[in-house]
Every structure is written in C-alpha cells, then in structure tokens.
Amino acid sequence: MSLFDTEAYTCLSVQEVYELSFKVLTAAGLAEDQATSVAKVITAGERDECRSHGLYRLPGCVQTIQSGKLNKDAKPDIKDVTPALLKADAKFGYSVLAFDQAVDALAAKAKQNGIAALAINNCFHFSALWPEIEALTQRGVAALAMTPSHAWVAPAGGKRGLLGTNPMAFGWPRPGPNPYVFDFATSAIARGDLALHDIAGKPIPEGWGVDKDGNPTTVAREALDGAMLTFGGHKGSALSTMIELMAGPLIGDLTSLQSMAFDDNQKLAPMHGELVLAFDPGLLGGGDLETQSARAEQLFAAFADQGARLPSQRRFEARQRSLADGVRVPQSLYDRITALDL
Structure with missing residues (x-):
C-alpha cells in the first residue's frame, strides 16, 4: 500500500509523465539528450510504482541542475579500453546518458568475450539501477550493476554515516517479456x-x-x-563496503564519503562512479544456451510451486496497470513540480 493512498491525486498517462519530466528538466537548463535519458528513468519508476524513484525525484534533479556543479551540456566520452572493458567519462553529467550511449557496445563485448565491464566515471547518480539491468537483459545478457552514493549509512557497530545506500541490481534474461531482476539498497x-x-x-x-x-x-x-x-547487520555492512570499493577505487572514482565532501552540504544528487558487468549465458555456459536456460526456468518454476514471489513481479504487474490506466500522482507532489521556479 502506498504512503499516499489516502491523499488526493492527479491521474497522468505514462506518456504524460515523460512529457512533464522532460519539460521540467529542459526548462531547468538540462540539455535535451541528458533530459531524454533522465526523463526516461523517472517515467519508468513512476510507471512501475517505484514512487521513490519516479516524479518524486524531479525537484531534486532541478536542484542539482541549477547548482552549478552538474554539467548541463555534458557529452559522455566512451572509450573502448580492451576487448572486455569500456570506460565512460560522464563529464559531470548524469550517469544514465553515459549508460544509454554505451549499452550496445557493452552487450556486444559480453557476447564476444563471455564477460564485459562498463565503468562510468564522474557521474551524478539519482536513479534506480533496474532500468539499466533490464536494458541489458533485453539484449540477451545477464548483468550486475552497483554504485555508491552519499555517506548516509553507518557501518555495523557504528553511529555515523560512512557508507552509501549503495544499491546493487542483477538481471537474468528469460523467455517472454519479463526478465528476472532484483534491485535493492544495502541500507x-x-x-x-x-x-x-x-x-x-x-x-x-x-x-x-x-x-x-x-x-x-x-x-x-x-x-x-x-x-x-545497513540491512542484515554486519552482512549488509560488508556487502556495502564491497560496493564502495568496486564502484569507487577499483574504477578510479569516489567513495560515498568523498562524494559527500564534493557535495559540500548542497544536498545534491551524489557524484561518483558506477560499475556495470555483463555476462553472456551462452558463451559462459559452454554454448548450450537452451540447456542453461531450461535449468534457470526450472529454478524459477520452483518458486511458483511453493507460492513464492520472484523479485520485480509486483513491479511488472504495476507496469501493466499503469500502461492501461495511467498513474496516480499525489496532488501535493504534482503541485510542487508545477510550481517549480524555472
């Protein structure tokens, strides 16, 4: 149940959510290619009833855009470093445009080598990771993504922020329209x-x-x-620390503590790096994709046999409702967005 179920709301179609997001972002000064990628993931969050990553994020995006720290006209620099590695310098723009411009090459490298990595550097990050993971599963590869954030989270046994919320997402391509996907913060x-x-x-x-x-x-x-x-006490703390290292120093970028220092109390979107790994089940599985896919489907079927829900199932059901009936946006949020000083 939504926290806003009892509040007045405005109903928008999914397309109207995108149009509103794009209009606000460009009015704030964000270049059209950046705004297209950002509006797309905001719309996906609202469509799938992941409201904390939907239109709720728009005022914060405007604040970040107008801060002077984000490069509103950033053009990502995508470098082909090795047969299995891409580096994307987001140039202090949003991470999602860099990903959009690199996703085809990343999937192609995974299919050629079995595994491939995309390191996105110097990026502002505000979005959920599952839209990126889904984009890769649609290209027939499994994928894992992770990123730090700001130092809002105390480690196990601690009392002060040191780690980020540090989300991680994974996806596995399946027959039919919906992949297996999970996306969660380690907080x-x-x-x-x-x-x-x-x-x-x-x-x-x-x-x-x-x-x-x-x-x-x-x-x-x-x-x-x-x-x-963190979730799970010391286990979540250790997993969060791994993400700090893998999506920070490993790829030549900031930790959550350093991201917060860069922010300098402006309360903007975190600025750091992101690591995306892609895997080809056919090549890694010895070339017998059909057998490996059948083994995976047997596992998923066993969930249903005992009444267990796969991750993202609720989100996929919400997607169908939203595409058919539109989305309900809390009136207070809609009014806040339309009243932004742009």
Whole structure:
C-alpha cells in the first residue's frame, strides 16, 4: 500500500509523465539528450510504482541542475579500453546518458568475450539501477550493476554515516517479456523511501536508522538527520563496503564519503562512479544456451510451486496497470513540480 493512498491525486498517462519530466528538466537548463535519458528513468519508476524513484525525484534533479556543479551540456566520452572493458567519462553529467550511449557496445563485448565491464566515471547518480539491468537483459545478457552514493549509512557497530545506500541490481534474461531482476539498497531501506515516510508523517520500523546521537529511532526525520543502517547487520555492512570499493577505487572514482565532501552540504544528487558487468549465458555456459536456460526456468518454476514471489513481479504487474490506466500522482507532489521556479 502506498504512503499516499489516502491523499488526493492527479491521474497522468505514462506518456504524460515523460512529457512533464522532460519539460521540467529542459526548462531547468538540462540539455535535451541528458533530459531524454533522465526523463526516461523517472517515467519508468513512476510507471512501475517505484514512487521513490519516479516524479518524486524531479525537484531534486532541478536542484542539482541549477547548482552549478552538474554539467548541463555534458557529452559522455566512451572509450573502448580492451576487448572486455569500456570506460565512460560522464563529464559531470548524469550517469544514465553515459549508460544509454554505451549499452550496445557493452552487450556486444559480453557476447564476444563471455564477460564485459562498463565503468562510468564522474557521474551524478539519482536513479534506480533496474532500468539499466533490464536494458541489458533485453539484449540477451545477464548483468550486475552497483554504485555508491552519499555517506548516509553507518557501518555495523557504528553511529555515523560512512557508507552509501549503495544499491546493487542483477538481471537474468528469460523467455517472454519479463526478465528476472532484483534491485535493492544495502541500507535497510532506500533513502527515497525514508524521505517519503517523513513527508507522510509515518513512523519507520526499528533498525532503519539512528538519530544524531546514535540512538535507535522510529522517526524518519531523526534518521535522515542522523544515520541510516545497513540491512542484515554486519552482512549488509560488508556487502556495502564491497560496493564502495568496486564502484569507487577499483574504477578510479569516489567513495560515498568523498562524494559527500564534493557535495559540500548542497544536498545534491551524489557524484561518483558506477560499475556495470555483463555476462553472456551462452558463451559462459559452454554454448548450450537452451540447456542453461531450461535449468534457470526450472529454478524459477520452483518458486511458483511453493507460492513464492520472484523479485520485480509486483513491479511488472504495476507496469501493466499503469500502461492501461495511467498513474496516480499525489496532488501535493504534482503541485510542487508545477510550481517549480524555472
């Protein structure tokens, strides 16, 4: 159930969500190619009822665009480094345009070599990772993506922000329209979802965050001003640290702590790097793609046999509803967006 189910709303078609997003982004000064990629992922979030990554992100995008730190006209520089490695310098623009311009080459390299990597550097990042993962599964490859963020999250046993929310996403191509995909933060909850609880005045479960003194809290605002926590205690903390290293120093980019220092308390989108890995199931599976695909489908079928839901199933169901009936945007959010000073 949405936090806003009892609030007045405006109904928009999926196309209208895109048009509104593109209009706002370009009015804020973002170049059309950047705005196209950003509006596309905002629309995907709203369409799939991932509201913390949909139109809710638009005012923050405007703030980042107008900050002077984001390069509004950035043209990513895509370099073919080795047969299995691409480097994309986003030039201090948004990560999603760099990904869009590199995705075909990344999938092609994976199919040629079995595995390939795309390192995106110097990018502002605000979006969910699953749209990128889906783009790769549509090209017939499995994929793994990860990125740091800002140092909002305390490590296990700590009381102050050090790690990012540090999301990770994975996808596996399947017969039919929908791949197997998961996308989650290594924090106990995504920061956007925590902020939505704050906006709605809803309490949060214990274990999501601590206040500025390091005490457990069920008040979203106190956790936002204090520190978030990782899921799974020390296990989530270790996984988050791995992402810091792999999508930071490994690819020559910033950690979440360094991203926050770059932000200098302007509260903009994080600026750092992203690592995307692509795998060809046919080549890695010894050339017998049919057998390997059948083994995967047997595993997925076993979930359904015991009534378990695969990750993203709810999102795919929401997608069909939104395409048919449109999306419900909280009136307060819609009014905030349309009242932006652009």
